[in-house]
């Protein structure tokens with residue numbers, strides 16, 4: 001079973017307007033509320049790919065009820081821990097004529113010790129053959145090491161894990177051999193305090209993450225596609241042409257496509273192809289991509305070997 005952990009889920013309030021002027025009243029041309037949070041997005045893509053997962057996380061208050069109701073139409077398996085304080089609302093502003101996306105994410109509820117303990121109890125049965133995908137910010141009062149501590153615990157029981165994180169937190173996960181890490185090219189450059197001028201430079205730095213323990217490294221590059229780097233090979237997926245509607249969740253979609261497929265077939269290249277299709281398909285959709293869009297985009301992506 002794949003478990004996704006979204007410690008800090010959200011209602012994503014996605015607003016579209018022509019242009020955004022700060023300090024003024026702006027009016028939307030359309031607005032939708034979506035059940036958000038990185039692990040939730042991963043579970044939603046897995047569902048589209050017909051791969052079972054259970055979504056875990058902390059949900060509370062009246063916004064939590066709305067979040068669950070928004071999510072219910074997607075028919076995911078969930079096992080949320082109820083908390084006292086409200087689930088957050090994240091505001092996503094797509095200013096069409098400015099071609100600009102602005103996000104304002106809330107801090108989320110404070111999690112009490114009892115709520116945290118009850119959540120962790122759920123993970124005691126996770127073991128060999130399971131994968132736990134953890135992503136997104138932490139709500140108030142959870143320790144910075146929350147995801148890392150979970151990785152240590154479930155790994156001792158034989159499970160695989162993915163933590164979608166950046167910076168030092170990403171480096172800290174590597175000795176535990178995560179199934180995959182997926183920095184974007186800017187995040188990878190920041191990790192090594194450098195800038196990249198070629199794919200080869202990106203590949204060389206991605207290999208350092210393999211040397212430190214990652215089992216697979218994907219480097220996402222938004223409209224420039226993505227790289228899959230293994231010890232001896234590197235592959236590039238093109239970003240197909242299309243109209244970008246809302247790229248929020250493209251990275252989550254790519255992780256879901258890669259990890260979910262790899263669990264099934266152990267084939268990193270096909271997993272990469274599907275991951276790239278999920279990422280672009282989400283960028284070309286207002287919400288997280290649906291199966292038909294993923295299939296359409298898959299056909300427009302080719303994987304080429306670079307080195």
Ligand SMILES: Nc1ncnc2c1ncn2[C@@H]1O[C@H](COP(=O)(O)OP(=O)(O)OP(=O)(O)O)[C@@H](O)[C@H]1O
Pocket residue numbers: 184219220221222223224225226238239240244247248249250251252254276277278279280283
């Ligand atoms: N504009 C785009 N056109 C085509 N494909 C895209 C576009 N943006 C993203 N993708 C696809 O989705 C993948 C992941 O996107 P991106 O690199 O933006 O991840 P990210 O930085 O983790 O994003 P986010 O945090 O917004 O989810 C890219 O590698 C690419 O394959």
Ligand SMILES: O=P(O)(O)OC[C@@]1(O)O[C@H](CO)[C@@H](O)[C@@H]1O
Pocket residue numbers: 008010012035036037038041090103105135136137138248249250252
């Ligand atoms: O504040 P976090 O937890 O870092 O990110 C949360 C979030 O921006 O990530 C998802 C897209 O990746 C959205 O659904 C959600 O609103």
